[in-house]
Amino acid sequence: xxxxxxxxxxxxxxxxxxxxxxxxxxxxxxxxxxxxxxxxxxxxxxxxxxxxxxxxxxxxxxxxxxxxxxxxxxxxxxxxxxxxxxxxxxxxxxxxxxxxxxxxxxxxxxxxxxxxxxxxxxxxxxxxxxxxxxxxxxxxxxxxxxxxxxxxxxxxxxxxxxxxxxxxxxxxxxxxxxxxxxxxxxxxxxxxxxxxxxxxxxxxxxxxxxxxxxxxxxxxxxxxxxxxxxxxxxxxxxxxxxxxxxxxxxxxxxxxxxxxxxxxxxxxxxxxxxxxxxxxxxxxxxxxxxxxxxxxxxxxxxxxxxxxxxxxxxxxxxxxxxxxxxxxxxxxxxxxxxxxxxxxxxxxxxxxxxxxxxxxxxxxxxxxxxxxxxxxxxxxxxxxxxxxxxxxxxxxxxxxxxxxxxxxxxxxxxxxxxxxxxxxxxxxxxxxxxxxxxxxxxxxxxxxxxxxxxxxxxxxxxxxxxxxxxxxxxxxxxxxxxxxxxxxxxxxxxxxxxxxxxxxxxxxxxxxxxxxxxxxxxxxxxxxxxxxxxxxxxxxxxxxxxxxxxxxxxxxxxxxxxxxxxxxxxxxxxxxxxxxxxxxxxxxxxxxx
Amino acid sequence: xxxxxxxxxxxxxxxxxxxxxxxxxxxxxxxxxxxxxxxxxxxxxxxxxxxxxxxxxxxxxxxxxxxxxxxxxxxxxxxx
Numbered sequence: 108x109x110x111x112x113x114x115x116x117x118x119x120x121x122x123x124x125x126x127x128x129x130x131x132x133x134x135x136x137x138x139x140x141x142x143x144x145x146x147x148x149x150x151x152x153x154x155x156x157x158x159x160x161x162x163x164x165x166x167x168x169x170x171x172x173x174x175x176x177x178x179x180x181x182x183x184x185x186x187x188x189x190x191x192x193x194x195x196x197x198x199x200x201x202x203x204x205x206x207x208x209x210x211x212x213x214x215x216x217x218x219x220x221x222x223x224x225x226x227x228x229x230x231x232x233x234x235x236x237x238x239x240x241x242x243x244x245x246x247x248x249x250x251x252x253x254x255x256x257x258x259x260x261x262x263x264x265x266x267x268x269x270x271x272x273x274x275x276x277x278x279x280x281x282x283x284x285x286x287x288x289x290x291x292x293x294x295x296x297x298x299x300x301x302x303x304x305x306x307x308x309x310x311x312x313x314x315x316x317x318x319x320x321x322x323x324x325x326x327x328x329x330x331x332x333x334x335x336x337x338x339x340x341x342x343x344x345x346x347x348x349x350x351x352x353x354x355x356x357x358x359x360x361x362x363x364x365x366x367x368x369x370x371x372x373x374x375x376x377x378x379x380x381x382x383x384x385x386x387x388x389x390x391x392x393x394x395x396x397x398x399x400x401x402x403x404x405x406x407x408x409x410x411x412x413x414x415x416x417x418x419x420x421x422x423x424x425x426x427x428x429x430x431x432x433x434x435x436x437x438x439x440x441x442x443x444x445x446x447x448x449x450x451x452x453x454x455x456x457x458x459x460x461x462x463x464x465x466x467x468x469x470x471x472x473x474x475x476x477x478x479x480x481x482x483x484x485x486x487x488x489x490x491x492x493x494x495x496x497x498x499x500x501x502x503x504x505x506x507x508x509x510x511x512x513x514x515x516x517x518x519x520x521x522x523x524x525x526x527x528x529x530x531x532x533x534x535x536x537x538x539x540x541x542x543x544x545x546x547x548x549x550x551x552x553x554x555x556x557x558x559x560x561x562x563x564x565x566x567x568x569x570x571x572x573x574x575x576x577x578x579x580x581x582x583x584x585x586x587x588x589x590x591x592x593x594x595x596x597x598x599x600x601x602x603x604x605x606x607x608x609x610x611x612x613x614x615x616x617x618x619x620x621x622x623x624x625x626x627x628x629x630x631x632x633x634x635x636x637x638x639x640x641x642x643x644x645x646x647x648x649x650x651x652x653x654x655x656x657x658x659x660x661x662x663x664x665x666x667x668x669x670x671x672x673x674x675x676x677x678x679x680x681x682x683x684x685x686x687x688x689x690x691x692x693x694x695x696x697x698x699x700x
Numbered sequence: 701x702x703x704x705x706x707x708x709x710x711x712x713x714x715x716x717x718x719x720x721x722x723x724x725x726x727x728x729x730x731x732x733x734x735x736x737x738x739x740x741x742x743x744x745x746x747x748x749x750x751x752x753x754x755x756x757x758x759x760x761x762x763x764x765x766x767x768x769x770x771x772x773x774x775x776x777x778x779x780x
Contacts (some may be wrong), residue, residue: 119735
């Protein structure tokens, strides 16, 4: 994604000539507002098109957000959006109260503001009921002017405090709701450069409240919600070293000569590293891709006093004289992640051009000439956004580092079974509950390879299933002697008590725990449980997709017999009077909720 | 600095040869209200001027844009 300076009108024109291609993922986005936001949908569409995402948007008619929300058959609902952005101008939303708040006494002001909060919460409830979309509500921009001047800050439920209270209650409403998000428009408006509020003449003439530059910035922010919506969030940040993680060239300037520390230019690199470390701590995988003498560079990582990113933060380290495109391909292979989940940061233009040319799937970020702007580059990365950070997400960076240690260990053991035994794998099966709900949904959404039926579920679906008597929903946690993999498998069984049969609705394992015999331990566990429950058989179905080849023989390997082939899908049955024959090499335990 | 005709042609996404002094929202379908305001924003940026609201309202056609720019002492060679 090269950030050439594109003007507002360029975006408008580009948006009209965009073409959809088959490899693009599609997303439907609706915009509701009480002021003119023309251009915003077009810019968002254009920006996402560069990321191979096709946007169909619906921009509700000017200032008709209430009608659109309330009318069951409005264009909004007909457009069946996946994502809704609601932007409200505070002046119009508060009406008279905005201009004359102190005509009301304290109690009246409280009542009024509470009424407004209820109004907006009510809109959010209706939107949730009538659409399946995630909903992003922008908070309100707090004005700087008050007739009370310097004592505005002392007014109880004054204009300023009232708007802060509305914003706070919006935050609270969205806090524990999977479908609602607040976008901090107020803080965006105070920090974005150039200034994002429309200048007065434009605002008066067109009712645009946000300037053209502001809309471009806002569209960038909004892309953050789209990547996780279609599981396009990136996983791994690949970093250069010289003039990226520190200032200067280590092989020329030496350990004492490079810039990294608590002052001046060194502080810019330190801040840059600290922002990257924070990303690691919330689950972004880190890797190094540097043309350097290994000894020189690793010396900095191990021994430089101010280095924040150490060897243990990197899941993969490529410090060599190979070309950088090869290194990235190897990183992708070794970590078993797609090239399209990699973001590459390098100060060198030629390297960036090389990667863009040779591996277009990789997101290449431009680093500015001015190193004081490096930290901003990390702050402006939208690719790593997730709707919720599960425990597994937060620990992913570390898990991949554990994986690096496992690989070294694997080299020293020759036979696979004894390798698995020596890993001391523990598998913990746990009945689904609210605390594992998000992760279970996420696994059904994202698991492609070892997934027998590839049924995608939403949070609401899983919630219904685990509350239903005739369903069994289990999550699977895995750990070995090198570390914890977290929740990495899901089993969903539909019980048929009349036929005395369990039907396997979903059986999936995340790819990072494949090849460890865990799938067999899990099937054995299901079979034993079904026997205890007095069942006669277990039925399974394999629905082939482009990606689930690794699972295609699983039922046969477990001793299931083909029942019938229907179109593509293959049905299997296991007679519970028989024994499960496959050897199980891992330890199986039941979690008591 | 972009020349006036080129800028207008770019913003309206039309051929610059069809622009003359009488070009206006009535004669050029692309010159709608959104593009009209985009025109103001891009003219101000390109020529480093700030129009008043009255000046913006007074523009009815292409020649009015030229007048407004001249009033702000923009050099003739970039306007013509």
